[in-house]
Amino acid sequence: MFRSLGLSTTAEAVYRAMLAEPTWGVAELARSVEVSTRQVHDALDELIELALVRESGDIPGRLRPTNPEVGLAPLLARARASIARQQYEIEATQAAVEALAEAHSDNRQRDRLVRLPTLDAVRDRLEHLAALAGSECLSFIPGGPRKLDAIAVSRPFHRRALEHGITVRAVYQDSFRNDPETLAYARWFSEMGGEARTVPLIHFQLTVVDRRLALLPIDPADPRKGAVEIHSPGVTTAVCALFDQVWSSATPFGSAAPVDDNGLEPPERELLRLLGDGHTDESAARRLGLSVRTIQRMMSDLTDRLGAASRFQAGANAVRQHWL
CATH class of the missing domain: 1.10.10.10 (Winged helix-like DNA-binding domain superfamily/Winged helix DNA-binding domain)
Structure with a gap:
């Protein structure tokens, strides 16, 4: 019953037996639950880890069970939080599926979705878009092993947009503060007039131009596989909402993390x-x-x-x- 809380079947049985008979030792628990004493010891270790069993204050060396309402409540809260996160991810995925379905339908017009199959194709397209931008460019710059590719693609795009007086905002991962290459790029970007902030985690690279078209990676784990340029209002509205949400909670470059x-x-x-x-x-x-x-x-x-x-x-x- 409590497996969803991280409790094994044997540990749950031992816990229930201890609640019923708090004075029982390992041997009595093993007979009651019909397992070996070794399994009871393993179950007790697990219960101690979960703070469901603790040492008695009255009898040194004896373990006593924690009140279920006190001991199981944190585990239940953790399970609920996990389910809530999963539900949020499912709803976000559903919205993305619906947006992609709309983009796929509009792709019949041949001008709604464009595949850019290589890193060079993405770079060339970004330079062109920087020249066409009218007011605003938004970017996610991921960290980790992808950062150098992300910077290589973003630099000419950011440079041209900033030189044309376009508002450019970029969100980096907090880890860039410890990475010389990314830190140098962020400083250059800020000195050029760009607005930079950081968050702990960025899942994928993103570029949005004038809130009307978006470039998303074909494979978020490997920018070298190219990107997809999407003109669908459904997709651009969704990614702009995501960017705005992340931006509002991000830490401005040059400020200490809150x-x-x-x-x-x-x-x-x-x-x-x-x-x-x-x-x-x-x-x-x-x-x-x-x-x-x-x-x-x-x-x-x-x-x-x-x-x-x-x-x-x-x-x-x-x-x-x-x-x-």
């Missing part, structure tokens, strides 16, 4: 979310554009601050303490 009431910086909050969604250190590092060593150092610090003995317990404590 710290929330729990003392968390944006990358720390995003790391907790990623690890809570099941990402490894390696995949979290790729998403955030940071080194694995930096991620491990951040997680070690967060675990200490949360008073946790493990990452799993850190996730549960983060939910319990309203860090997420």
Whole structure:
């Protein structure tokens, strides 16, 4: 019943038995649940991790179960938050599918969707669009292994647009602050008159011109595979709304990243979310554009601050303490 809360079947059975008979030891629990004593010990370790079992204050060495309303509430809150995130992603995906369906239908007119199959084709098209832009250009510049390709494509586009007096706004990942190449580019961009901000995580590269056409990568993980130029109002409205939302919460270039009431910086909050969604250190590092060593150092610090003995317990404590 509680598998959705991260509790194994054996651990749940042991927990229920302890609630019914708080004085039972390992042997009695094993007989009641019909498992080996080794399995009971593993289940107790799991229950301790989830703060569902703790040491008795009256009898040293004895474990006692936590009140279900107290112990299970944080796990339930975490499960609800995960479901809410999944629901949001499903709704966002549905909106993207509907927008792409509209773009696909309009593509019959041959002027609604254009495939740019190479990085050079994207660069050439961006230079042309910079000359045609009338008022505004918006960009997402991802970090990690994609940053150099993203910068190579964006520089001539940004330069020409800025030289023509166009308002240019770009959002980078926070990790650029520690990357010499991206930091140098962001400084050049700001000195040219561009407006730059940062967020912990950018999922894909994006360029929007005059809020009427958008360039999206064919493969967000590999800009070298080219892009798709979309003129569909449904798609451009959606990506502009996304950009505006990200921009409003981003940190202006040159300002310190904001710290929330729990003392968390944006990358720390995003790391907790990623690890809570099941990402490894390696995949979290790729998403955030940071080194694995930096991620491990951040997680070690967060675990200490949360008073946790493990990452799993850190996730549960983060939910319990309203860090997420």
